[in-house]
Amino acid sequence: MKRLLRLGVAGLLLLPPAVAWATLNVFATVPEWGALAEELGGDKVKVYVATNALQDPHHVEAKPSLIARARAADLVVATGAELEIGWLPLVMQQAGNPKIQPGKPGYFEAASLVPMLEKPTRLDRADGDVHPGGNPHIQTDPRNILRIAGPLATRLAELDPPNAAFYQARAKAFTERYGTAIANWEKQAAPLKGVPILVQHKAFTYLIAWLGMREVAALEPKPGVEPTTSWLSEVLALLQQQPAKMVIRAAYQSDKASLWIAERAKLKAVALPFTVGGDDEAKDLYGLFDDTIARLLKGIQ
Amino acid sequence: MSRPKLVCSALAFALILAADAHAATDADLAEIRDQIRQLKESYEARIQALEQRLQDAELAATRSSAAPPAKASPPAVTPDATVAASAPAPAASGLSAFNPAISAVLQGAYANFSQDPNKYAIAGFVPSGDIVPAKRSFNLAESELSLSANVDDKIYGNLIFSLTPENTVSVEEAYGLFTTAPFGTAPKFGRFLSSIGYLNDQHQHAWDFYDAPLVYQAFLGGQYQNNGLQLKWLAPTDTFVEVGAEVGSGESFPGNGRNKNGVGDGTAYVHVGDDVGASNSWRAGASYLQTAARDREYTQADLAGNDALVAFTGRSKVAIADFVWKWAPNGNAQERNFKLQGEYFWRRENGDLTYDSDGALGLTRTGNYRSDQSGFYVQGVWQFMPAWRVGARYDWLNPGSVDYSANGAYLANGSFDPQRWTAMFDWTPSEFSRFRVQYQQAKLRPGFTDNEIFVQYILTLGAHGAHKY
Numbered sequence: 224m225k226r227l228l229r230l231g232v233a234g235l236l237l238l239p240p241a242v243a244w245a246t247l248n249v250f251a252t253v254p255e256w257g258a259l260a261e262e263l264g265g266d267k268v269k270v271y272v273a274t275n276a277l278q279d280p281h282h283v284e285a286k287p288s289l290i291a292r293a294r295a296a297d298l299v300v301a302t303g304a305e306l307e308i309g310w311l312p313l314v315m316q317q318a319g320n321p322k323i324q325p326g327k328p329g330y331f332e333a334a335s336l337v338p339m340l341e342k343p344t345r346l347d348r349a350d351g352d353v354h355p356g357g358n359p360h361i362q363t364d365p366r367n368i369l370r371i372a373g374p375l376a377t378r379l380a381e382l383d384p385p386n387a388a389f390y391q392a393r394a395k396a397f398t399e400r401y402g403t404a405i406a407n408w409e410k411q412a413a414p415l416k417g418v419p420i421l422v423q424h425k426a427f428t429y430l431i432a433w434l435g436m437r438e439v440a441a442l443e444p445k446p447g448v449e450p451t452t453s454w455l456s457e458v459l460a461l462l463q464q465q466p467a468k469m470v471i472r473a474a475y476q477s478d479k480a481s482l483w484i485a486e487r488a489k490l491k492a493v494a495l496p497f498t499v500g501g502d503d504e505a506k507d508l509y510g511l512f513d514d515t516i517a518r519l520l521k522g523i524q
Numbered sequence: 525m526s527r528p529k530l531v532c533s534a535l536a537f538a539l540i541l542a543a544d545a546h547a548a549t550d551a552d553l554a555e556i557r558d559q560i561r562q563l564k565e566s567y568e569a570r571i572q573a574l575e576q577r578l579q580d581a582e583l584a585a586t587r588s589s590a591a592p593p594a595k596a597s598p599p600a601v602t603p604d605a606t607v608a609a610s611a612p613a614p615a616a617s618g619l620s621a622f623n624p625a626i627s628a629v630l631q632g633a634y635a636n637f638s639q640d641p642n643k644y645a646i647a648g649f650v651p652s653g654d655i656v657p658a659k660r661s662f663n664l665a666e667s668e669l670s671l672s673a674n675v676d677d678k679i680y681g682n683l684i685f686s687l688t689p690e691n692t693v694s695v696e697e698a699y700g701l702f703t704t705a706p707f708g709t710a711p712k713f714g715r716f717l718s719s720i721g722y723l724n725d726q727h728q729h730a731w732d733f734y735d736a737p738l739v740y741q742a743f744l745g746g747q748y749q750n751n752g753l754q755l756k757w758l759a760p761t762d763t764f765v766e767v768g769a770e771v772g773s774g775e776s777f778p779g780n781g782r783n784k785n786g787v788g789d790g791t792a793y794v795h796v797g798d799d800v801g802a803s804n805s806w807r808a809g810a811s812y813l814q815t816a817a818r819d820r821e822y823t824q825a826d827l828a829g830n831d832a833l834v835a836f837t838g839r840s841k842v843a844i845a846d847f848v849w850k851w852a853p854n855g856n857a858q859e860r861n862f863k864l865q866g867e868y869f870w871r872r873e874n875g876d877l878t879y880d881s882d883g884a885l886g887l888t889r890t891g892n893y894r895s896d897q898s899g900f901y902v903q904g905v906w907q908f909m910p911a912w913r914v915g916a917r918y919d920w921l922n923p924g925s926v927d928y929s930a931n932g933a934y935l936a937n938g939s940f941d942p943q944r945w946t947a948m949f950d951w952t953p954s955e956f957s958r959f960r961v962q963y964q965q966a967k968l969r970p971g972f973t974d975n976e977i978f979v980q981y982i983l984t985l986g987a988h989g990a991h992k993y
Contacts, residue, residue, distance in 0.1 A: 287796075294759075
């Protein structure tokens with residue numbers, strides 16, 4: 224029996240890995256980095272996206288499927304800034320994959336490459352779901368995606384030197400095309416400048432800063448804390464002095480609080496895709512902002 | 525001190541020593557000094573060159589990483605007051621820079637029992653240690669303190685104390701884990717909660733009910749802890765397939781400390797899991813534990829009604845089948861989710877049983893002993909709105925067959941099936957706190973129905989831990 228067991232274990236260890244070596248396996252924690260890795264890597268990368276746009280990225284579980292995929296990954300692309308703290312460290316620890324540990328080339332963190340907003344001046348859980356590194360929802364500003372594209376292409380090239388020129392060429396092409404797109408979006412979004420809005424969760428800080436909108440209040444009394452009726456009443460009172468045009472929420476969020484306030488304050492409730500796959504139009508990084516801006520413009524009509 | 529300087533000094537020291545041995549003359553000394561100076565200069569020059577190369581490389585990297593200028597109207601990164609680029613946080617300095625992550629769990633409960641909890645026992649099952657869920661009235665439950673950090677580039681260390689309400693401290697887990705082991709392996713060593721079953725390696729504060737399922741209480745004395753080595757291997761497949769084995773001292777129930785060299789117990793297990801669509805995920809497993817006991821003593825009422833002292837020496841084998849299935853719409857567990865889990869336990873013990881009547885006759889007899897027992901629990905927890913959950917659990921134990929052979933004249937096992945029904949309701953205002961009300965009706969002994977109520981709190985402070993699936 225013991226001998227059999229030993230033989231079995233030895234046999235399993237020698238099994239040829241089921242994954243193909245030809246392509247680079249990328250494990251993206253959220254859809255936006257999966258989409259970016261696909262833009263830059265084309266058919267040279269195989270992208271697995273750990274979460275979808277309808278999931279709250281703060282509350283994901285270290286599911287067996289994620290651990291299995293992290294085991295085969297050559298590169299983990301994460302947001303960082305503690306967005307994935309509830310599950311990614313555990314997934315990486317259980318994956319038994321030394322390549323993707325923090326500090327190794329196989330671990331890429333986007334938040335360290337962009338200027339972070341809302342960095343808390345004091346760290347106290349009494350303030351809700353506080354992220355010491357700043358607000359982690361950086362993908363709501365397309366300029367951040369552009370900032371990350373270059374370093375991510377460099378990283379892909381580093382991990383897969385034979386295709387280095389391929390990644391750099393794609394990064395160049397993407398940067399040009401996306402830069403043009405951003406300029407267009409900025410033009411389209413000109414009427415949004417200075418528009419006062421409500422947000423359900425402080426998920427759109429970067430979008431608001433980019434388009435020059437004004438956040439009057441959030442429906443969550445504190446980040447990550449569910450809206451309460453008493454707090455919503457306070458927000459209603461605030462709206463008397465500072466009227467807002469619309470209330471925006473991410474696709475993954477419940478519409479209850481938004482609709483509640485929209486009905487009472489006579490403003491529009493707008494659901495934004497938030498990330499790639501958040502709605503039918505947000506199929507890629509272009510569709511994401513085409514649709515976001517279209518929906519925002521509808522909100523001020 | 526920088527490395528080259530260290531090297532220089534070491535060289536210098538060695539040279540001086542060597543020179544000293546030859547009763548150095550002034551000329552020699554001057555020569556040596558000169559050599560050292562040359563060495564230093566050449567090192568410094570090389571370091572400077574390296575530093576320059578590093579700087580150049582960094583510059584090049586930032587240039588290539590910063591978006592190459594797009595020809596068609598590049599997106600101007602507007603210097604907006606609200607978009608204040610934050611400087612990297614100053615690195616923590618001094619001795620505290622490498623402090624481990626610290627977190628603490630505070631727990632307590634109010635408990636109400638209709639039967640005396642001091643007489644808590646499961647009929648037909650060998651007493652497995654301290655499994656009484658609580659005392660009556662207000663209880664401080666176990667508090668946990670945990671420290672964890674990377675030890676170095678290869679090992680991660682974790683220490684979890686348990687502070688009991690009786691003011692004692694025990695080490696719940698204290699292990700090292702190789703983080704860079706190849707082939708999808710994760711070797712662990714030290715003291716740890718064994719990964720057999722589903723619930724065993726989860727800490728009590730992560731359970732969905734206040735107390736452990738009856739199978740854990742009856743077969744493992746609560747949770748199976750091991751001092752030893754663990755090796756897990758994750759298959760390189762898209763489906764989660766984890767194979768693990770442990771060897772240890774085997775001091776935990778159903779084994780005991782046997783003052784023996786070598787390996788005291790062994791476990792082996794397989795866990796398999798995957799997703800079904802975006803909304804469902806599952807994990808199932810099979811585990812096996814083999815351990816042994818020497819003179820594992822307990823008292824048992826004999827057929828004459830005396831409290832006899834009984835001691836078991838022999839082997840104990842436990843097999844577990846477990847599954848858990850989770851559902852959340854589109855995988856978003858924030859609003860609503862459902863979790864169904866169950867585990868089936870089987871245990872066989874065979875060896876010798878020594879019966880000591882402890883009565884007037886002073887009778888002591890040793891005979892063969894063999895038991896085959898089993899049980900299961902199944903539970904479901906439903907989060908019907910953010911922060912609020914309800915749950916139900918059913919526990920059942922089968923006393924199976926117990927063969928006392930020669931001691932059959934004095935000892936017997938009933939055929940009573942202990943059962944328990946549990947209902948739970950909890951509120952989780954944030955990831956870091958939970959309040960729970962639990963009611964259960966336990967029929968653990970013939971003729972005794974215990975109605976138990978627990979009101980529990982769990983508070984977590986400090987480092988943000990991640991929970992296992």
